[in-house]
Amino acid sequence: MDLLEIKNLTKSFDNKKILKGINLKINSGKIVGLLGKNGAGKSTLIKIINDLLIPDSGKVLFEGKEIGVYSKEHISYLPERTYLDKSMKVNDVINFFSDFYKDFDKKRAYALLKKLDLDADSRIIKMSKGMQEKLQLILVMSRDASLYVLDEPLSGVDPATRDYILDTILSNFKEGASIIISTHLISDVERILDDVVFIDNGKIVLSSSADELRKKEKASIDEVFRRMFKC
Numbered sequence: 001m002d003l004l005e006i007k008n009l010t011k012s013f014d015n016k017k018i019l020k021g022i023n024l025k026i027n028s029g030k031i032v033g034l035l036g037k038n039g040a041g042k043s044t045l046i047k048i049i050n051d052l053l054i055p056d057s058g059k060v061l062f063e064g065k066e067i068g069v070y071s072k073e074h075i076s077y078l079p080e081r082t083y084l085d086k087s088m089k090v091n092d093v094i095n096f097f098s099d100f101y102k103d104f105d106k107k108r109a110y111a112l113l114k115k116l117d118l119d120a121d122s123r124i125i126k127m128s129k130g131m132q133e134k135l136q137l138i139l140v141m142s143r144d145a146s147l148y149v150l151d152e153p154l155s156g157v158d159p160a161t162r163d164y165i166l167d168t169i170l171s172n173f174k175e176g177a178s179i180i181i182s183t184h185l186i187s188d189v190e191r192i193l194d195d196v197v198f199i200d201n202g203k204i205v206l207s208s209s210a211d212e213l214r215k216k217e218k219a220s221i222d223e224v225f226r227r228m229f230k231c
Contacts, residue, residue: 002061003028003147003178004049009058011044018044020202022058026147026178031192033210034182035225036199042182043080045199046151049180050077062147073102076145080152082132086125090118090135097139109142112172116164130157137165141172148179154188162188190221200229 004026011019019041026032036042047053049060051067062071084093090113098106113120116134124132137153153169154162162185170192173179183189190196196213198206205228206213210221217224 002026003063005061006045006049007059007061009045009048009060010056011048011053012056018202019048019055022199022202022204024197024204024207026180028146028178029176030194031179031181032195032197033186033189033193033221034180034197034199035184035186035221037184037229040199041202042199043151046077046149046180046182049149050075074146076140076143076148078136078140078148078150078153080155082129082136084124084132084136086123088124090120090122090124093124093135093139094120097142101143103144105142105144108172109138112138112142112168116168130161133157134165137168141169144174146174146177148173148177149182150179151182152184153181154183154185159188166192186225187220187222193221196221198225198228 002025006022006024009019009022010017022045034042034045044053048055049067051072060067062075065071094106094109098104110120116138118131118135118138124135127135134157140148140150150169154165157165166189169179181189190210193210196206196208196210197204213224214220219227
């Protein structure tokens with residue numbers, strides 16, 4: 001059984017088609033790059049996977065079940081924008097997540113705070129945008145989920161920090177779980193990817209093993225993407 005299966009998914013806003021018949025399967029134990037330019041449909045697809053938007057047609061199955069309460073218990077989601085209550089302290093947010101999610105590992109969260117040089121007593125309102133995004137990543141990766149869905153996890157951090165963030169992701173997800181990373185910063189993430197999915201204008205235009213694609217095209221994933229879309 002596939003961990004995640006998307007069948008004939010469509011979505012429109014104001015009569016404009018954003019997703020146009022998406023079909024995709026994600027297996028367990030894979031790190032998958034959902035790669036596309038801004039506005040390609042990545043965030044809309046991710047929101048549907050996380051049951052935050054209702055598709056016009058088609059369906060999403062997680063472990064063979066339609067998304068809903070069960071999938072939310074097993075999918076850990078990092079949204080593109082900060083959602084934290086900025087009046088809270090870091091400690092308060094960790095306690096909230098620990099109470100809300102049965103699979104939340106508080107010990108891991110505090111270890112990651114230390115590793116990423118964040119103060120547990122800080123108020124979120126006094127943290128920079130990059131620090132807040134690090135905190136959100138810590139909260140997401142501290143769950144023992146079956147699927148981690150990360151929407152632009154590197155967009156708010158400087159280039160020097162990106163490798164550190166990727167190493168944090170690699171070393172802190174449950175064995176056998178899968179990760180979907182949505183990004184347009186392809187050169188930064190491609191070293192960790194098992195599979196790649198190119199999305200453009202609401203359609204999946206390429207789905208491949210990362211290694212097979214590099215071998216076939218004799219180029220990096222970033223170079224292949226640039227060729228296809230003339231970036």
